[in-house]
Amino acid sequence: MTNKLAVFDCDGTLVDSQHSICTAMVRAFDEAKLMPPERPAILSVVGLSLPVAMARLLPEAESDFHDHLAERYKRAFHALRQENAVSEPLYPGIADLVHDLDAAGWLLGVATGKSDRGLNLCLTHHGIVDRFVTLQTADRHPSKPHPSMLQTAMAEAGATPETTVMIGDTSFDIDMGLAAGARTIGVGWGYHAPDDLIAAGAHAVAMDSAELRGHIGAP
Structure with a gap:
């Protein structure tokens, strides 16, 4: 059977988890000295693997930079956990x-x-x-x-x-x-x-x- x-x-x-995801994404873009995407744009890519999501949010950038932003996002989310700020x-x-x-x-x-x-x-x-x-x-x-x-x-x-x-x-x-x-x-x-x-x-x-x-x- x-x-x-x-x-x-x-x-x-x-x-x-939208609050935590959006907060981490804004931090990642801020640290890269980029204008963060609007919340609807961030939520539209939730579920994709991070480099693929970054490619959708920043299509003009090279794939290496998408990987770089993905790592920044991971660090930002980890920092939120350290701050007990993940919701x-x-x-x-x-x-x-x-x-x-x-x-x-x-x-x-x-x-x-x-x-x-x-x-x-x-x-x-x-x-x-x-x-x-x-x-x-x-x-x-x-x-x-x-x-x-x-x-x-x-x-x-x-x-x-x-x-x-x-x-x-x-x-x-x-x-x-x-x-x-x-x-x-x-x-x-x-x-x-x-x-x-x-x-x-x-x-x-x-x-x-x-x-x-x-x-x-x-x-």
Whole structure:
């Protein structure tokens, strides 16, 4: 019997980290003596691997400079952690949904543009890290929407595309899920508009955790 697997994006899907992400991005650009992007532009690239995100925010720069900015961002985010200034609250209903899916026999995973360290710290802080059997990050994979993260999650969980659902708040998540052959559910509380998720091909879009529960088929 093939396992049922629900894979979640992290930022904008499980947790609302926009304040910390935007603060770290502004610091990174400030330190490079560049005009920081506006908040909507920053949120539009959340979920991409950092160098790819920087390339979208600063397309006229060379790839080496994108890598340089990505490192500045990592240092800025680490500094926020040192200052106890990182804010990554779970969205309403997510903790209960994760618990109930796990109890119902679903296997759970995460596919995120975060680093291994950042994801582990986030999930551990909320006491849910042990609920997830597969954690895939930008440290070990090409950027979304490449399907590598989701394909590896399915392999580790013993799932198939037909028994897997990818849940995320950006078109990158939907594109990745479709590229891997999985069912895709968008969430309307994150960083891309619901219309963008529908346009990307999401099989459904949930506007709150109760609606998400229904789309997944959770108890």
